[in-house]
Amino acid sequence: xxxxxxQLLERRKRFVPKGVFNVTSYFAQSAKxxxxxxxxxxxxxxxxGGIGVVNVGHTHPxxxxxxxxxxxxxxxxxxxxxxxxxxxxxxxxxxNLTPGNFPxxxxxxxxxxxxxxxxxxxxxxxxxxxxxxxxxxGFHGRTLxxxxxxxxxxxxxxxxxxxxxxxxxxPYAYCYRCPLNLNYPECDxxxxxxxxxxxxxxxxxxxxxxxxxxxVAGEGGFITPPKEYFSILKNICKKYGIIFIADEIxxxxxxxxTMFAMEQYNVEPDLVTAAKSMGGGLPISALIGxxxxxxxxxxxxxxxxxxxxxxxxxxxxxxxEAFEEENILYKGQELGRKMKQGFDKLAxxxxxxxxxxxxxxxxxxxxxxxxxxxxxxxxxTKKIISYAHEKGLITMACGNxxxxxxxxxxxxxxxxxxxxxxxxxxQAFNQSGxx
Ligand SMILES: Cc1ncc(COP(=O)(O)O)c(C=O)c1O
Numbered sequence: 001x002x003x004x005x006x007q008l009l010e011r012r013k014r015f016v017p018k019g020v021f022n023v024t025s026y027f028a029q030s031a032k033x034x035x036x037x038x039x040x041x042x043x044x045x046x047x048x049g050g051i052g053v054v055n056v057g058h059t060h061p062x063x064x065x066x067x068x069x070x071x072x073x074x075x076x077x078x079x080x081x082x083x084x085x086x087x088x089x090x091x092x093x094x095x096n097l098t099p100g101n102f103p104x105x106x107x108x109x110x111x112x113x114x115x116x117x118x119x120x121x122x123x124x125x126x127x128x129x130x131x132x133x134x135x136x137x138g139f140h141g142r143t144l145x146x147x148x149x150x151x152x153x154x155x156x157x158x159x160x161x162x163x164x165x166x167x168x169x170x171p172y173a174y175c176y177r178c179p180l181n182l183n184y185p186e187c188d189x190x191x192x193x194x195x196x197x198x199x200x201x202x203x204x205x206x207x208x209x210x211x212x213x214x215x216v217a218g219e220g221g222f223i224t225p226p227k228e229y230f231s232i233l234k235n236i237c238k239k240y241g242i243i244f245i246a247d248e249i250x251x252x253x254x255x256x257x258t259m260f261a262m263e264q265y266n267v268e269p270d271l272v273t274a275a276k277s278m279g280g281g282l283p284i285s286a287l288i289g290x291x292x293x294x295x296x297x298x299x300x301x302x303x304x305x306x307x308x309x310x311x312x313x314x315x316x317x318x319x320x321e322a323f324e325e326e327n328i329l330y331k332g333q334e335l336g337r338k339m340k341q342g343f344d345k346l347a348x349x350x351x352x353x354x355x356x357x358x359x360x361x362x363x364x365x366x367x368x369x370x371x372x373x374x375x376x377x378x379x380x381t382k383k384i385i386s387y388a389h390e391k392g393l394i395t396m397a398c399g400n401x402x403x404x405x406x407x408x409x410x411x412x413x414x415x416x417x418x419x420x421x422x423x424x425x426x427q428a429f430n431q432s433g434x435x
Pocket of ligand 1: 051111112113114116139140141142214218219247248249250251275276
């Protein structure tokens with residue numbers, strides 16, 4: 001670390017609270033496609049993608065051009081004061097992209113948490129009910145309501161209570177550590193069917209406004225439910241008039257191999273939240289879904305000063321154009337296939353890798369002390385990750401036990417960069433004493 005980095009670190013410690021967490025001690029100077037260059041000129045291979053944001057790659061030329069052009073025209077009028085076409089164009093495109101052949105609308109916000117908040121608000125308004133079901137291992141953001149929906153206490157909720165009321169957490173389909181101690185497929189996906197029992201003990205179905213769930217639990221450990229899981233949940237929701245919300249904030253925009261992960265589960269959510277990769281690095285989020293639900297709140301009940309900012313809309317439209325013109329979905333599928341090969345190879349060599357899982361290029365390895373007991377090994381996970389960081393590979397942990405190594409690399413990462421990244425990962429296992 002040279003003087004520039006250490007000075008910046010000192011000032012960061014002095015002026016920015018530690019709760020605003022950092023994964024590495026690098027400071028960025030520039031970034032392109034699959035790599036970031038830091039202020040010391042070191043090239044970093046980016047397996048984190050700014051936490052699943054730059055799916056089209058860092059500084060994608062179409063995004064940069066759209067942002068610059070829009071900034072020259074106008075940067076802000078507030079959509080509620082003077083409207084602009086980019087907001088409408090994006091809303092229309094999003095309604096065509098999400099699963100489900102029914103009338104849809106879309107509202108734009110700034111962050112994932114805001115989209116989640118508005119999903120729950122709309123569901124409550126439409127249904128006239130108050131209870132919300134979310135899941136153990138779920139993550140939905142850091143605002144009061146989204147934090148309350150989140151199913152992991154440390155660090156997200158510790159000391160921040162009391163939480164928003166009328167939220168009920170249900171076990172998730174964590175097959176590697178089944179909450180019901182069963183095995184798939186003999187279990188007949190009992191964890192999903194259990195929703196009927198959940199109503200008996202936790203919240204009466206007729207008081208439940210909505211159920212919110214991630215197609216792959218992101219922060220929870222890239223937990224990937226079996227293929228029938230969501231259709232069972234959705235059918236039960238339908239039976240009781242409960243609104244089904246898919247939180248696709250981390251899984252969205254091609255991360256799992258399809259534009260939205262629910263396409264692979266053959267489920268049409270009533271509402272979908274999107275953010276992260278939508279803006280190619282610009283802050284924007286969306287709530288998309290059934291018109292009758294989203295159009296229910298009164299005028300003024302939804303929105304915010306910056307929601308659907310014109311520069312972010314322009315960036316998001318450019319992201320969609322890149323997807324259409326540059327086969328990015330296919331690139332993501334290929335990246336996932338190669339990354340999975342690399343992880344499977346590592347799992348063949350290191351018994352501490354208890355599980356390799358994920359969808360598309362949303363992939364992870366769960367680290368355990370041994371495969372029989374499946375005891376989580378967060379210390380080894382930390383060692384592997386910090387060695388990777390030292391050697392210039394940016395990767396991150398997740399999981400309720402902090403023992404899952406995940407990848408959210410730009411879908412456009414080239415083979416050479418990917419191979420270099422996988423090599424560093426292998427060295428990291430080797431040098432950390434992994435067995
Ligand atoms: C599934 C999911 N929902 C919601 C959020 C919150 O998004 P934001 O950090 O933009 O508020 C995240 C962020 O990681 C997420 O992964």
